[in-house]
Amino acid sequence: MNRKIHVRTQSHQYSAHVGQNILSDALEATLPSQSIDELFVLIDDNVFEHHWPEIDMALQAHTNQLLRMKVPEGEKSKSVEFWSEVMDFLLNNKVRRNTPLIVIGGGVTGDLGGFAAATALRGLPLIHIPTTLLAMVDSSIGGKTGVNHDAGKNLIGSFYQPETVIADTRFLDTLPEREWINGLSEILKYAAISDQNIFRQAEIFLKKDFKSADPVVLIELITTCIKIKADIVEQDEFEGGIRAYLNFGHTFAHALEKASRYNTISHGEAVFLGMLAAKNLSELTGSNFAEDYLDKFRSLYTYRVSKENLSLDELTQHMHSDKKRTGKDLNFVLLKEWQHPVVKTVKDIQLIHQAWSAALNEL
Ligand SMILES: NC(=O)c1ccc[n+]([C@@H]2O[C@H](COP(=O)([O-])OP(=O)(O)OC[C@H]3O[C@@H](n4cnc5c(N)ncnc54)[C@H](O)[C@@H]3O)[C@@H](O)[C@H]2O)c1
Structure with a gap:
């Protein structure tokens, strides 16, 4: 099953694809049909360890050269210092304005990579491939990007919408249980502010073997959450009003x-x-x-x-x-x-x- 949600913000329109084993097809639908000279990839370290061969194969089909940088796990990577290293990676490799930056990982890699895409050459095409439940239901959608500062979290950043979001649930196979429960918090947030049915749907997490829940149920749940977020962001992209409810x-x-x-x-x-x-x-x-x-x-x-x-x-x-x-x-x-x-x-x-x-x- 493959779901596609259209996100229509004032500044940009894009699609979020949700499904299992959809990476290659969704890339096919997103990237130009002729091979691109270079593709830049930012990838979470743990995702690299678990999934690089299949990701590499899917991306190699679209480019002559893949340039890759790994992002160490943890909030410390969402820093000005690490953002600066990402800038070195992009600029020293002569990234061009139309070269897509593909950001693969959870919310940390997504927020950092989104901010790098927003700021390098004043904006590179950004493709989010979220690999945590939290990133699939929340952080990859809506265009908030940024890094932390000693004075507080996410205090440096921008609104920058991606070209595409590809939420392939196969990545969740390797996600530790604790990280599934982290994603559950944002799912329950949508239930609390917007849709009572989600409380019932989220009961799959109460089962011992929730990681092997029916993929269709999970895809529906992720899709419901993305739709709620997309709906709010479409009405209030820059958080002048109702977007605050997501907080x-x-x-x-x-x-x-x-x-x-x-x-x-x-x-x-x-x-x-x-x-x-x-x-x-x-x-x-x-x-x-x-x-x-x-x-x-x-x-x-x-x-x-x-x-x-x-x-x-x-x-x-x-x-x-x-x-x-x-x-x-x-x-x-x-x-x-x-x-x-x-x-x-x-x-x-x-x-x-x-x-x-x-x-x-x-x-
Ligand atoms: N931009 C937004 O709108 C928004 C919304 C909500 C949260 N956030 C931000 O998102 C961040 C939290 O994101 P998160 O919970 O995804 O954490 P995360 O990115 O730190 O990932 C959690 C852990 O899972 C690992 N991981 C990721 N994918 C994996 C996979 N498929 N298999 C195995 N391990 C994997 C990572 O290496 C890390 O150790 C916070 O910084 C938060 O502020 C942003």
């Missing part, structure tokens, strides 16, 4: 990631805790949820941080450096009810601390 849980999550120096908590784990905190804050500011749909997924998460090592003051301080903040007060995406997100300013720090405390009880 449900993320203001808390980014503070947690920063407090953990980006190494003891993953983005997905932080987003799950962040959504718990955002749900708590929604209740503390007047919402009333008859059911807690996130609850049944809690046991899937295991954390390497403990709450004793986190200070509420520090976490709240980190939220002040989040780039979504426009005034001096903190804004949060909260829920009036499930699937009814709203942006609220919360001035009472005690309420924010209470929301944190309840979520951090998970640690």
Whole structure:
């Protein structure tokens, strides 16, 4: 089964292909029929180890020369220093403006590679081949690219849409379970802000052997998530309004990631805790949820941080450096009810601390 979703933003239109074993066909549909002189590839180190021969074969069919750079795993690669190394790789090899940059990996490689494509020669054609569940359902869609700064996460970046996204679920065969659960957080985010049915579809993750779930079910779930994101991004490409809803849980999550120096908590784990905190804050500011749909997924998460090592003051301080903040007060995406997100300013720090405390009880 092969699904194709059209993403029509103001600045650019493109397709996202979703399916199993679709890489060669999707490349065929994307790249020009005559061989391209050079193709530049940025690839996550682990994906290289597991999948290079098949990727190499699929790409060699389209070019005379493949130039490749590996990206070490982890948030540390989403840095200005590593971005600069990518620039050396591209520019010293005389990349040209019409040469596609193919970015293969999870959200880290995708955000870094997207930013490199946006900035080298003021813009190279970008092809995303996401290889984590998180990157398939979220980070490869919508054009947010960037790197981190000591002052906070994703503080340097741009909006830059790809030419194509190819989400081939065969790559997920080698994805560690923990990374599947990271992707689940963003899937649950779409359920919370937009589509109640996703909570039920996501129950496949509660089964012990979820990695061998029916590929058709998985492809449908990924497609549903991409459609939600595409729909929001089409209405608000540059986050002047409703795109902010996609940040449900993320203001808390980014503070947690920063407090953990980006190494003891993953983005997905932080987003799950962040959504718990955002749900708590929604209740503390007047919402009333008859059911807690996130609850049944809690046991899937295991954390390497403990709450004793986190200070509420520090976490709240980190939220002040989040780039979504426009005034001096903190804004949060909260829920009036499930699937009814709203942006609220919360001035009472005690309420924010209470929301944190309840979520951090998970640690
Ligand atoms: N741009 C956006 O809109 C957006 C949205 C959400 C998240 N993000 C960003 O995405 C990043 C997180 O992305 P992620 O969760 O994909 O993490 P990641 O890119 O760090 O990948 C997670 C791990 O999986 C490994 N890996 C990737 N594909 C694999 C495969 N097929 N088989 C085996 N191992 C594989 C990687 O080497 C890494 O160790 C964060 O930096 C976050 O800020 C961006």
